[in-house]
Amino acid sequence: MKLPTIGMLGSHSAEEIGTSAKANGFQTVIVCQKGRSKLYTHYNKHLYDHVIVLNKFGEMIQDEIQEQLRELNTIWIPNRSFSVYVGYEEIEKKFKVPIYGNRDILRVEERGPEKDQYWLLKQSGIRIPKSFTPDSIDRLVIVKVQQKGRPLERAFFYAASPAEYEKTSESMIKKNLISEEDLAQSTIEEFVIAPRFNANFQAYAMDDHFGDLDFVGFDDRIQTSLGGLLNLPASEQLKIDFAVMNEEAGHKGVTMRESKKPLVYNAAEALLEGIREHFPPRMIGLFSLQGALTEESEFIVFDLSPRVPCVGPTSPEMRRLSLKFDKPVQSPLDLCMFDIQKATKENRISDATT
DSSP: OOOOEEEEESSTTHHHHHHHHHHTTOEEEEEEETTSOHIIIIITGGGOSEEEEESSGGGGGSHHHHHHHHHTTEEEOOBHHHHHHHOHHHHHHTOOSOBBSOGGGGGGGSSSSTTOHHHHHHHTTOOOOOBOOGGGOOSOEEEEOBOTTOTTOBOOEEESSHHHHHHHHHHHHHTTSSOHHHHHTOEEEEOOOSOEEEEEEEEOSOHHHHOSEEEEEEEEEEEEEHHHHHTSOHHHHTTOOSOOOEEEEEEEEEOOOGGGHHHHHHHHHHHHHHHHHHSSSOOOEEEEEEEEEOTTSOEEEEEEEOSBOOOOOOTTHHHHHHHHHTSOOOSHHHHHHHHHHHHHHTTOHHHHBO
16 A cells, blocks of 8 residues: 655645654655755754745746656645635645645635635634624624735734724724735624633534544643733733734643533534535534633634644643554654554545545
8 A cells, every 4th residue: 555645835834744744654855945945944854855945935836846746645634824825716626736625715814705614614604703893883882804915814903882993993004014905804703701712623624434533632822922922911011002913823732621622523414414414515624613612611713724724732632632543643743644554544535635
């Protein structure tokens, strides 16, 4: 049985993907961008058997680059950077390399299109925050707007009234943090005052062997400058006058009481049903539901990541999954590799890729 080569973009979660691929016997290929490649080509060169360095990530859609990937018998693992830098139209219509997962679901992550993540979550029967227009704000809301000039990041801000919305948004535009055009496309939703959890799951292509899905752990985001601000006493926070940035800087593992875990399993199962109906064939691979757990025992989901999230192992999930598979599971990405291995062995790669 000759395994395919695992391919990835040199950003976001490439270290995790490369580590799991090599640990499970795969050859690897990574596509890097000049000026951003040293982490992969120098410090972690043992993780990548083949390296392609381009001037810009978007160049990987070129025929000659795709031909290199096809010659290596590549199966591509999509991450957030792949979606942002290559683009959904190119991924769906021009990228001829098999993708582990459902390439048509990647677009759902964006907010604004007719069938975006909010639409899918609603169609799946999953509770989401109430949405507002600027003149209808009557409670604390979070405004999710694209950060100017940075396609991977958003410059969230908070408001509790239309006047506060206007004041803060005008200040951020003057400081060149956001644009009027992006503000017009922003999402305004109630801020759920409750602890946050990113609930991470793996959905299997080889579900007849492994089941529909496995829970792989909770984490939360570390964000700038929000993370630094929250380390200060409240009295000092009030003295600081600057726009709070929710740029993602990292993740940290968290746990949830077992009595509440069924809430996130229920949401994940509902999402899988919604995807089967609206984005066939189904969800394949890692995905994340970011939400808040309320005192009323509701898991309110405000973000969907339908691709590899940045997630490390959290207790006790890796030990639990090691017992299920009767071999060590040290990373959620290992489950993707098990799925691809089984599909290869049974000559069912077409069931695991689109």
